[in-house]
Amino acid sequence: MKKVRIGLLGAGRIGKLHGENLAHAVPQADLKAVADPFMNDATREWAADMGIENVYDDPEKIFSDPDIDAVFICSSTNTHAEFIMRAAKAGKHIFCEKPIDTDLNIIKKALAAVEEAGVKLQVGFVRRFDHNHKAVHDTVASGRLGAPNIVKVTSRDPDHQSMDYIKVSGGIFMDMTIHDFDMVRYLSGSEVTEVTAYGAALSGAGYEKYDDVDTAIIMMKFENGALGVIDNSRAAHYGYDQRTEVHCDKGAVYVSNDLNNTAMVSSAEGVEISKPTWFFLERYNNAFIAEAKEFVKAVINDTPTPVNGFDGIQPVKIAMAAAVSLKEGRPVKFSEIG
Amino acid sequence: MKKVRIGLLGAGRIGKLHGENLAHAVPQADLKAVADPFMNDATREWAADMGIENVYDDPEKIFSDPDIDAVFICSSTNTHAEFIMRAAKAGKHIFCEKPIDTDLNIIKKALAAVEEAGVKLQVGFVRRFDHNHKAVHDTVASGRLGAPNIVKVTSRDPDHQSMDYIKVSGGIFMDMTIHDFDMVRYLSGSEVTEVTAYGAALSGAGYEKYDDVDTAIIMMKFENGALGVIDNSRAAHYGYDQRTEVHCDKGAVYVSNDLNNTAMVSSAEGVEISKPTWFFLERYNNAFIAEAKEFVKAVINDTPTPVNGFDGIQPVKIAMAAAVSLKEGRPVKFSEIG
Amino acid sequence: MKKVRIGLLGAGRIGKLHGENLAHAVPQADLKAVADPFMNDATREWAADMGIENVYDDPEKIFSDPDIDAVFICSSTNTHAEFIMRAAKAGKHIFCEKPIDTDLNIIKKALAAVEEAGVKLQVGFVRRFDHNHKAVHDTVASGRLGAPNIVKVTSRDPDHQSMDYIKVSGGIFMDMTIHDFDMVRYLSGSEVTEVTAYGAALSGAGYEKYDDVDTAIIMMKFENGALGVIDNSRAAHYGYDQRTEVHCDKGAVYVSNDLNNTAMVSSAEGVEISKPTWFFLERYNNAFIAEAKEFVKAVINDTPTPVNGFDGIQPVKIAMAAAVSLKEGRPVKFSEIG
């Protein structure tokens, strides 16, 4: 079996998740190395369990290793663009977690480096590989319901991140809604032309201290004439609320949440069903595997990756437009950004 | 049993619907008279079947009849305000179909007449009496989920009205979304302070000829800090899509559609379930009965009606704000209207 | 409008239910008289509210009234057969609540009288007119799923009847499962050939004192080769559990319960949905109206009634077979009965 030899950059929560999938669930991946500047014993033990041969502090060891075909960039956001450029220069194919960066010029430089090197780049918009959202996409893309009219995304996290995290998150649109901005592009098959955002800090958790909000609704217009809307909350409490819907010329398709099980318990007290799965690790577990498989397949077959550099920059620009809209209290054209 | 003696004004589709409910399903109602300027044999026969004693062309016969306690105004919108004023002057209690009028000054004059006469007025926002939306309202109002953060309404008609109807409808916000504007007030327990509306004519049915749209999304801010969103379509094709949802501090409540039955048919070809009920006659049948019962009860017990004149004027003002927003492409403050 | 002039026999719970439907919800019914040996002021007031002209203690007044076309027999079971015979002799069409009787010879005499008089008879197996079970029936009857293989009925009452009621009920199979025996004939389109019944008194409510059970499972074979199973409980506590299912050559159709509303309340504590509707008044309300309309239509159009005398006797015989099976601990052939 032909295999892609992979180096993992970053062994935090998301890095370990990708590492486990590459080690166990992606037959054509050969996870050979991991680099993390905060390498410690626990991570070394984890790497041993994963059967990873080489464990480094210094990512350069990976970039300069001729036996590495591709890298998974799972380090902190502020290193993504630099690592993309170094990997491209070294001729490695690149899987990079979202977002590429929060600065458009830096993203453009990184994408230019990828282009120049002719390596493949896939950005980690994992939800495109979820069985539910993919079913919505495929139904719309099949054309059987006609053109999309209304694209709706409900996306609510189960509980607050720490305020330390929020402080450096880049704001709700760049940190959280960015997945939903990718989703509306994916589901509508079209590009956003205008955004109006409403937001509020309602939870009492303190988002307002960082000029951020915990609750938001964002309306969009699309090139193909459709309208869209996203609603977000930082703390749903009942689990990860991830529903999408597209209303088309001839009908609609929508998906409800995945539940922990299908049990219904009925008694005089009432009827209980399962809560949705708790968070992205539970809900998008299979989607993470699927996106890694798709990347590996694209490398082996020399075909385009399913989520490319353009797909990486567009949601960042929409997030920027949303931030301007929220701040200035007006609709913002996509063309105003960058 | 104490009964309220009622005169019905207007015997079109909605008038006959109320008439049948008053005759058959509201024990404390005594439907004594009907007046319609287009009175004909079919309507006379219908009135006989309903056991209505007096059948008139001229509404004055009802206003001047001392044996009539209350009127149901189900005539065309442009007569509502005038009939309210005449009924008030005659000391009759008033149930009036929505909207009271599309002109704020006329509505205010009508409400002033009601106030002066000291009669009761109930406006026909029937969805407040639906078992599903009421369950959402009651859950929110109970406070068990904390304060509302996001109020969502999906409201889509099953199929296009005729273009003759659209031409004189007053536009989607005044004709159709007005019910949803009432619903967001009912569910949030708060007043709208700002509206931003997006709309488009996507169906090809010709709404654009009358400066109207068939597809709309409207965002709102509420006095209590909550955010809201409504999405509308004039033609869902699969039935009447009537879903509401409120996301609160501690969780969310939402309702899906009523279906024709609970059957699931599974075969190699796929799994089919029932479509939603077709339109308002099917979906809100029991709600129409409930609102009539509530009106009759308020008259008999001399208690406030559940949907009063203020509830009648507010959605009209929100609809006006939405129309300005759509036209001018900007958020519109509720305070800009009227 | 042509109307059927009806006399109501028995004004208990089920009699009043039919009376209200005939008075209000069946336009072609003219409910002219009611007779009940226990006539009292409350029932007289009820009759006045229903607009019933003639109120009697003595049913003979109805049988002998030439202005009565048909009777609704809603009196106690032990009077059904006698009233059928008297009504038949008087040339009145007959709607009779289930069961006709618990003695086969008496039923046969009653049916013979109906036959001889040439009047119409409809037996009150109301569930055939329920939107859900009808959807199962219609799917099977359409043939699109091929022949039936497995017919399943879950039928559980919400709570115990009083032991006074149980004492004279005739046992669970004759009193409660009889509806399900009708249902399996209706859904399978075939006749039962063998029955094996298991039963137990598990609730502690005391059924064993009357040689009765509160919990039962009954297996059946059908003439067309299909197999069937019914499960019963006298006390589900969460509401009226009424689910049916048919598994066929090419797939299956099943129906879940009707719920009070579609609300889903999600919080950290869990996710709650509505309980099923409480009991037959709530669940089969529309079905009672539909069966009355069908009876009236059959009388007016002189067509066969949808549930005839044969449909009335068959479930009684199956109930008898089940009782023998439970007592003797063996499969019982339908041909062993009567």
Place this chain on the structure above:
Amino acid sequence: MKKVRIGLLGAGRIGKLHGENLAHAVPQADLKAVADPFMNDATREWAADMGIENVYDDPEKIFSDPDIDAVFICSSTNTHAEFIMRAAKAGKHIFCEKPIDTDLNIIKKALAAVEEAGVKLQVGFVRRFDHNHKAVHDTVASGRLGAPNIVKVTSRDPDHQSMDYIKVSGGIFMDMTIHDFDMVRYLSGSEVTEVTAYGAALSGAGYEKYDDVDTAIIMMKFENGALGVIDNSRAAHYGYDQRTEVHCDKGAVYVSNDLNNTAMVSSAEGVEISKPTWFFLERYNNAFIAEAKEFVKAVINDTPTPVNGFDGIQPVKIAMAAAVSLKEGRPVKFSEIG
């Protein structure tokens, strides 16, 4: 990390499934060897991909290897008991696929060997580890609904096995329903005391040629007084139908099927939802992983396995009772068997 060194016996479909899970999804398993008398290149390649060091034709190589702690017996049913005895003699812990054997005396000899050797034995009733059935079990076992009254299992395969398979399958009860017989023991927390089985060959696929049926309903009594029922079909066509339900003193718990996704597609043509997952590989994938983890944990911690030898023999005896019942057309006591 402490690991259990495992040898795999049999590399057919179910053997490979366990092998992949042990290699990738059970961190504390170290899959060191595989033996299969029909070893070929494809299997050797598969073993290499799994990182299995030793690949044999002869199972003896595994039994005699001192570096093997435990075996997974996934060979054909007629070898299970022999391999159990050889493994026990060699002091290896044993995971064995169901059924242990179809001959009671042979099973007893095998279990005696396990007992004597003091090794652990787990039998592969995988459904106990499914998230849905486990939720039913846990709800019942918690006691919150009181004692079980009715235990129901619907279990239908998606499509026919080949007639070559059916010929040697041991009949529907031993081959297919055996899982359901385990399930009713698991859910009821009690032992079966009597069985009555109905069965029929309705599909036209030819089961009758082998004295077998494709459709069955089986009723049971339990020691704790509860009643039970299983319905089976060899060919549901719409997917794997795996529903369980327990009705208790105070209410009920039931689980519906897992679906491929939660999409609902609504149009004028109707409303479609996803089919259930296709078969056991899709539905019980996570359950296979969970049962392997439980086995490995029991070995490492020296605790009892969750499905022991007694759990292995009981369903075989129930299957035998069901076969007698079907043949002789009568209820069969569990005590009549073995």
